[in-house]
Amino acid sequence: MSTTVSPVLFARSILHPREVFAALAKTDPGAIRVFVSYSVWLMLLPPVFAWLGAYQFGWRLGAQEPLRLEVMELLVISLGYFATLLFGFITTTVISRWMAATYGAKSRFGLHAALITIVGQPLALASAAHLFPHVFFNVIIMIPTLMWSMYLLYSGLPVILSIPPERGMLMASSLVGWLLVAAVSLLGITMGLWTAGFGPSLGV
Amino acid sequence: MTPDHAYYHDEVVKRLIQFAVFWAIAAMAAGVYIAAELVWPTIDMGQPWLSFGRLRPLHTNGIIFGFGVSALMATAIYSVQRTSHVTLYAPRLAWFVCYAWQLLVLTGGLSLLAGWNTTKEYAELEWPFDIVIAVLWVCFGVIFFGTIARRKIRPIYISNWFYGALIIVIAMLHIVNNLAIPVTFSKSYSLYAGAQDAIVQWWYGHNAVGFLLTGGFLGMMYYFLPKQAEQPIWSYRLSVVAFWAFTYSYIWAGPHHLHYNAIPEWVQSLGVVMSLILLAPSWATMINGIMTVSGAWQKLRTDPALKFIVLSLAFYGLATFEGPMMSIRSVNVVSHFTDWTIGHVHSGALGWNAMITYGTFYYLVPRLVGRELYSTRLANVHFWLALAGTMLYIVSMWAAGVSQGLLWLSLDASGELSFSFRDIMASMAPYYGMRLIAGLIFLIGTLLMAYNFYMTTRDRETVKVMPANVNPAFGVAT
Numbered sequence: 001m002s003t004t005v006s007p008v009l010f011a012r013s014i015l016h017p018r019e020v021f022a023a024l025a026k027t028d029p030g031a032i033r034v035f036v037s038y039s040v041w042l043m044l045l046p047p048v049f050a051w052l053g054a055y056q057f058g059w060r061l062g063a064q065e066p067l068r069l070e071v072m073e074l075l076v077i078s079l080g081y082f083a084t085l086l087f088g089f090i091t092t093t094v095i096s097r098w099m100a101a102t103y104g105a106k107s108r109f110g111l112h113a114a115l116i117t118i119v120g121q122p123l124a125l126a127s128a129a130h131l132f133p134h135v136f137f138n139v140i141i142m143i144p145t146l147m148w149s150m151y152l153l154y155s156g157l158p159v160i161l162s163i164p165p166e167r168g169m170l171m172a173s174s175l176v177g178w179l180l181v182a183a184v185s186l187l188g189i190t191m192g193l194w195t196a197g198f199g200p201s202l203g204v
Numbered sequence: 205m206t207p208d209h210a211y212y213h214d215e216v217v218k219r220l221i222q223f224a225v226f227w228a229i230a231a232m233a234a235g236v237y238i239a240a241e242l243v244w245p246t247i248d249m250g251q252p253w254l255s256f257g258r259l260r261p262l263h264t265n266g267i268i269f270g271f272g273v274s275a276l277m278a279t280a281i282y283s284v285q286r287t288s289h290v291t292l293y294a295p296r297l298a299w300f301v302c303y304a305w306q307l308l309v310l311t312g313g314l315s316l317l318a319g320w321n322t323t324k325e326y327a328e329l330e331w332p333f334d335i336v337i338a339v340l341w342v343c344f345g346v347i348f349f350g351t352i353a354r355r356k357i358r359p360i361y362i363s364n365w366f367y368g369a370l371i372i373v374i375a376m377l378h379i380v381n382n383l384a385i386p387v388t389f390s391k392s393y394s395l396y397a398g399a400q401d402a403i404v405q406w407w408y409g410h411n412a413v414g415f416l417l418t419g420g421f422l423g424m425m426y427y428f429l430p431k432q433a434e435q436p437i438w439s440y441r442l443s444v445v446a447f448w449a450f451t452y453s454y455i456w457a458g459p460h461h462l463h464y465n466a467i468p469e470w471v472q473s474l475g476v477v478m479s480l481i482l483l484a485p486s487w488a489t490m491i492n493g494i495m496t497v498s499g500a501w502q503k504l505r506t507d508p509a510l511k512f513i514v515l516s517l518a519f520y521g522l523a524t525f526e527g528p529m530m531s532i533r534s535v536n537v538v539s540h541f542t543d544w545t546i547g548h549v550h551s552g553a554l555g556w557n558a559m560i561t562y563g564t565f566y567y568l569v570p571r572l573v574g575r576e577l578y579s580t581r582l583a584n585v586h587f588w589l590a591l592a593g594t595m596l597y598i599v600s601m602w603a604a605g606v607s608q609g610l611l612w613l614s615l616d617a618s619g620e621l622s623f624s625f626r627d628i629m630a631s632m633a634p635y636y637g638m639r640l641i642a643g644l645i646f647l648i649g650t651l652l653m654a655y656n657f658y659m660t661t662r663d664r665e666t667v668k669v670m671p672a673n674v675n676p677a678f679g680v681a682t
Contacts, residue, residue, distance in 0.1 A: 040514070061607040062631025065622070066612075102498055136634045139603045143596065143638075166504035170514060174494060177518035181525045187544075187606060188529040195534040200615040203621065204537050 005029045005114060007038045013118045014125070017152055020118065029110035031093070039117045043085040046127035049077040053133040060134040067200055077199065090181060093114050095178055103171040105161035115160050119153045150176065153154035211668040212285045216302050218572050218666050219279035221565055223306050224271050225654050230559070231266025232647045234259050239640040243633055253317040257286045261316045261328040267553065268326060268416065270309040270335075275561045276420040277301070277344060282568065283427040284351045286648040287361040289671045294349030301343045308336050320390045324405050326412050327381055331392040334382040342376065344437075345371045357674045362443045366423030369451055373415040399466045406458040414454035417557055418524075422489060425513070429493055429565045432510055433500035438492050446492070448453055449485035451477050460531035463540065471679060472533070479531035486524035493517045504674035508583035512563030515591060519555025526551065538613065543635070544605025547598050554594040554646055562590065569657050574667040578659035586656070587650040593646030604635035 003016075005027050013020035054074050058066030069077070096112040099105075126145040129138045153175065158168025195204050223495050237258045241247055248254040284290055292298055312333045320330045329337070348371055352364060381404055383647060384392035394401050430437050437443055459467060459475030494517055496511065504510050526548050539545065570577045611631075614622040 040575070061611055062628075062634075067610075102495070103501075135603060135607050139600065139635075143599055146595070146599070147592070164501065167501040169504055169511070170494075170498055170501050173514045173518050177490075177494075177521045180518065180522040182677070184522060184526045184529065184602075187602060188532070188535045190606070191535040191538040191609065192532070195537055200610055201615050202610070203615045203619075204613055 005034065005037075005110075010038045010114075010117060010121065013152075014121065017118065017156060018159075019129065021156045024111065024114055024118075024160050025162055027111075028108055029114055031109035031113040034110050034113040034117060035089075039089060039113065039120075040086075042117065042121060042124045043082065043089060045124045046085065046130060047078040047081040049127050049130035050081055050133070051075065053131045056131075057133055062136065066133075069199070073199070089113075089116060089120070092175070092179065092182070096175060099171055099174055100161065103163060103167050103169075105157075105163045105171060111160055115153075115156060118156060119149050122148050122152070205338075209291060209295075211291065211670055212282075213295045214282065214572055215666045216281045216292075216295070216298050217278045218567070218661070220274050220281070220302055221569065221572075221657075224278060224547065224561070225565070225650075225657060226272035227266055227270025227274060227309065228650050229647070229654060231263055231270055232643070232650060234263040234266060236640065236643045236647055238263060239636065239643050242636040243640055248415035249271050252319065258317050258319060258321075261321060261382070264326060265316065265328060266309065266313060268412070269312070270306075271561075272416065272420075272557060273305065274553050275565075276367070276370065276416070277305070279346055279424045279428065279564060279568075280370075280420075283363055284367065285425075285671070286349055287364055288351055288355030289357050289426065289674050290351060290354055291671060292347065293354060297343055297498040298347050298367050301340055301347065304336075305340055308333060315390070318390075322382075322392065322394070324381065324394070325407075325492070326409050327378070327405070330390055331382070331384055331386050331638055332389060334351065334378070334384075338375065338382075341371070341375050345375065356671070356680055357678050358680050359678060361427070362437070362440065362447065363423045363425075363427035365444075365447050366419050366426060368448075370415050370420035370423065373411060373419070373451075373455075377408045377411050377415070382407060402462055402465065403459065403467055403471070406461040407455075408458075410458035410461060411455060413552075414457070417552065418454070418486075419450065421474075421557055421560055424564055425489075425493055425516075425560055428567055429496055429513055432507065432513065432563075432567050433497050433503060435496055435499045438495035438499075442488055442492050446485040450482070450489070453482045453485065457482060457531070460536070463531075463536045476531050476533065479528045481529045483525060487521065489522070490517055490521045493520075501548070507567075508577075508580050508587060509563045509566035511584075511587050512559045512566065512590070516556050516559035516563060519551055519559065519594065520538050523548065523552035523556055538609035541604060542605040542608040543601045544633070545610065547601025550601070551594070551598045554590070554597060558646075558650075559590060559594075562586070562650075565653070565657070569660055572666055573661045573664035575608065575660055575667060576665055578656050582656045586652045589645050589649030589652070593642045593644075593649065596645065600635045600638035600642060604632050604639075605636065607635075608632065 005024065009020055009023060009123045043164065051074055054077075055071065058068040093109065093116050096116065097107055097109055100107045100112070107131045122145045123142070126141050128142040132138075154169065154172045156176075157163075157172045158165045161168070161171075163171070190199075193199055194202055237247075238256050241256050241259075248256070252258065281292060281298060312329045315330060315333065316328060321328045322330055327334075348367060352360060352368075383395040386392040386393065396404050426437065426443060456478035457475055458473045460479050462475075465472075465474055493513075497514055497517075500510070504514075523597060530536055530545070564576065566583055608628060611623045611628045612621075616622045
């Protein structure tokens with residue numbers, strides 16, 4: 001059983017996810033290796049795209065004037081975005097591994113990291129939409145991508161973690177529950193930061 | 205020959221399910237129509253009864269009182285007989301409540317279209333209807349508690365505690381909140397004035413969500429989830445602890461609807477603290493449900509209903525986390541008066557209430573008529589439509605809500621508000637279009653379910669079932 005997975009394998013999952021799921025199931029990769037060789041680079045994309053888009057054009061929320069922020073503030077927000085993605089990746093991997101005991105799935109950290117990487121990859125790539133920072137444009141790009149990511153989670157989880165599809169469905173749904181909570185937490189934290197005076201100037 | 209009264213009274217359950225499905229379609233269709241009005245405002249055709257202001261309460265009342273209460277009455281009547289090992293107390297009264305309630309929803313709905321409205325959210329119906337609601341609700345209580353009083357098994361199963369809390373607390377909230385001085389048949393004025401009226405209204409409003417849309421449906425979950433999974437509840441003790449924690453903390457949370465308003469700040473703070481505490485019993489119940497179903501994964505192969513229940517628990521987890529978070533003042537100052545709130549309500553209403561009800565109905569209907577579900581494939585298609593519709597709804601309202609929150613409060617260099625209300629609303633049209641599509645997808649799924657049920661129950665009588673014997677160790681001494 002191979003203990004390494006190449007970045008090429010992850011890249012292949014964009015077009016041939018089922019093949020890659022089956023190949024990953026036969027491996028036993030190390031989590032840090034998965035993280036350093038691929039995941040972390042993938043997570044750099046959204047903040048870089050967001051910084052470039054917001055710096056060049058400013059965010060458009062549907063009103064006339066685009067929302068422009070100071071260069072330093074944009075940089076801090078983009079770094080915060082990266083840190084949030086890192087935190088999300090690590091916690092989701094840990095939670096997925098924690099759930100594995102309940103659902104009888106393989107508990108190797110590397111496999112969970114690989115699963116989360118493959119599920120998150122379409123979203124990271126679709127974040128190229130941030131280069132055109134119009135909120136509705138980003139929403140219509142991200143929603144189908146989100147559906148594709150959910151499909152990858154539901155179909156890939158049982159194969160990669162070697163459990164029956166029905167148990168995989170339960171575990172994937174539990175992970176979706178966590179991811180929904182994480183998503184809404186991000187909204188809440190963002191609102192809190194805005195109210196505290198960070199980001200756009202609000203009359204609060 | 206065994207007399208009819210020796211069997212469980214399930215015919216009334218079947219009829220209530222049929223009414224619930226009817227109201228789901230009618231009220232969701234009204235929702236889709238008003239969603240379309242927000243995209244194309246002129247489709248009200250200049251008719252007052254087609255205007256957003258009149259159709260919106262029809263949508264919410266139709267869902268809560270038509271769909272929700274009919275489903276709760278059906279499942280409460282079905283489960284209280286089985287958990288008490290006796291037939292229903294006062295079955296004729298149950299038939300009366302069944303039909304009278306539908307007549308109430310129908311005439312109440314028409315009164316809303318005519319413009320009769322107390323202006324209290326989720327309590328819009330005028331005083332004549334309020335009196336009828338109170339009477340019918342007490343009758344429902346007589347049937348339910350009467351059945352429990354003559355039970356043959358000593359313990360009262362946890363689902364009955366939740367249904368019982370639903371009946372008692374909703375009666376209390378409804379009567380207190382609707383105390384009013386009638387002026388004419390179609391107009392009354394609240395007994396409370398100013399800020400007090402607001403506090404009473406949101407004490408009612410939030411606990412209608414708490415004890416009807418949450419507590420009642422938790423009763424449904426605690427009976428039907430273990431039945432479907434063929435597993436006992438993962439931790440019965442946790443369910444009892446969660447019940448009392450839930451009942452105690454929910455009742456205080458209402459003032460979080462009134463942040464930055466003319467009510468005392470300590471009342472607002474109390475609402476926030478109790479809302480945050482509420483997360484614990486809510487998630488205890490979610491974990492109990494998830495762990496119960498996790499032992500029954502093989503059932504997913506053959507049972508489309510279980511998928512709905514699994515997903516409903518995920519959305520229950522989301523909604524019960526999102527609510528306390530939105531009650532925090534620094535979040536609420538941005539999220540309040542935006543479509544995020546609408547998204548939050550629908551993550552609960554579509555993702556939790558509708559999905560758990562659909563899952564329960566897919567379990568119940570074939571059993572009530574003793575026939576396999578007409579089409580498992582249609583039920584699976586319905587599942588994916590319901591999931592897609594809910595997700596699209598929530599995401600579009602999150603995006604719209606956050607954008608609105610930012611735009612409402614944006615200041616320009618001179619400290620003036622940057623954008624006008626009209627400009628902001630105009631810029632929301634694409635999100636409203638997306639929400640319209642989401643609602644349509646969800647409604648189409650519901651129509652498929654109605655067709656599936658029609659084909660399953662067509663030409664079939666309700667199966668007659670006798671109460672099971674009670675283990676003498678748990679029996680009531682006679």
